[in-house]
Amino acid sequence: MKESIKIRTLTSLQEMREVAELEEHVWGPPATPVHQTHTAVKNGGLVIGAYDGEKLVGFQYSFPGFKEGQVYLCSHMLGIHSDYQKSGIGEKLKQKQRELAIEMGYSFITWTFDPLLGVNAYLNLHKLGGIAGSYSENHYGMMEDAQNAGLPTDRFKVEWWIKSKYVSEHKPKHDAIDSKKILLLTEINQAGYPYVLGKNQEVTFDPTVDGWLVPIPGDFQSIKNNDFELALDWRLQTREVFQLLMAHGFVGDNLIRDSEKQVSYYRFTLRDRLDLK
Numbered sequence: 001m002k003e004s005i006k007i008r009t010l011t012s013l014q015e016m017r018e019v020a021e022l023e024e025h026v027w028g029p030p031a032t033p034v035h036q037t038h039t040a041v042k043n044g045g046l047v048i049g050a051y052d053g054e055k056l057v058g059f060q061y062s063f064p065g066f067k068e069g070q071v072y073l074c075s076h077m078l079g080i081h082s083d084y085q086k087s088g089i090g091e092k093l094k095q096k097q098r099e100l101a102i103e104m105g106y107s108f109i110t111w112t113f114d115p116l117l118g119v120n121a122y123l124n125l126h127k128l129g130g131i132a133g134s135y136s137e138n139h140y141g142m143m144e145d146a147q148n149a150g151l152p153t154d155r156f157k158v159e160w161w162i163k164s165k166y167v168s169e170h171k172p173k174h175d176a177i178d179s180k181k182i183l184l185l186t187e188i189n190q191a192g193y194p195y196v197l198g199k200n201q202e203v204t205f206d207p208t209v210d211g212w213l214v215p216i217p218g219d220f221q222s223i224k225n226n227d228f229e230l231a232l233d234w235r236l237q238t239r240e241v242f243q244l245l246m247a248h249g250f251v252g253d254n255l256i257r258d259s260e261k262q263v264s265y266y267r268f269t270l271r272d273r274l275d276l277k
Contacts, residue, residue, distance in 0.1 A: 010047040026079040057081040058089040075111035112155035116220040129170030132252030133159040196237040207248040213265040
């Protein structure tokens with residue numbers, strides 16, 4: 001990340017307008033109304049900005065959530081200007097979010113992301129110590145923005161237990177890829193994209209054993225842009241396996257990259273074997 005990038009909390013109406021402008025740059029219009037983000041930060045929410053000099057180049061927007069007696073922070077959006085992506089700003093924003101959320105009294109942050117976007121998964125699980133705790137089928141319904149048009153918007157829900165030892169002592173794990181734990185087999189097609197051959201018939205799923213691996217494409221966005229049918233097949237094939245694992249008490253706790261096969265692998269562990277609280 002550039003040394004000139006500064007991370008700070010945003011609170012004013014003018015700063016919320018800058019956030020709205022950046023949001024439209026990242027996802028297109030319409031942006032979240034300024035009155036909504038401004039109200040959120042006045043009532044337990046949080047907006048954090050990354051600045052290169054006077055230019056806002058990244059932001060993170062969260063608001064309070066409440067469910068089953070628990071108050072938590074719902075991390076709704078994280079956007080990075082196209083000229084500054086893959087520069088470490090996202091991780092810096094999330095770490096600042098954790099720091100400030102703890103100061104505000106929160107112990108839990110949650111958000112959703114597309115399970116097939118490896119860049120997001122690598123940040124959320126591998127770097128930050130979040131877990132993919134549940135799976136939601138077509139979470140937002142069919143959307144028309146450039147990143148989601150035409151595909152079911154399946155999402156993982158991240159659980160980030162920010163006060164736990166699991167997170168505070170987290171160090172990225174470079175797990176080995178055990179071929180006996182891979183539940184879907186992949187190959188590379190003539191266009192150079194990975195595709196799913198089918199279930200690994202040489203592996204028998206045991207719901208008491210940790211470390212199951214599920215592949216996703218190394219660059220799903222490129223597949224979405226160039227081969228819709230392949231993108232849809234990845235969605236449906238992985239959906240079935242993700243739901244199977246989570247129905248048996250597993251959560252995603254890491255993402256392992258395999259550049260040779262142009263895929264990454266989610267590692268799934270039984271939830272009750274993780275010290276999350």
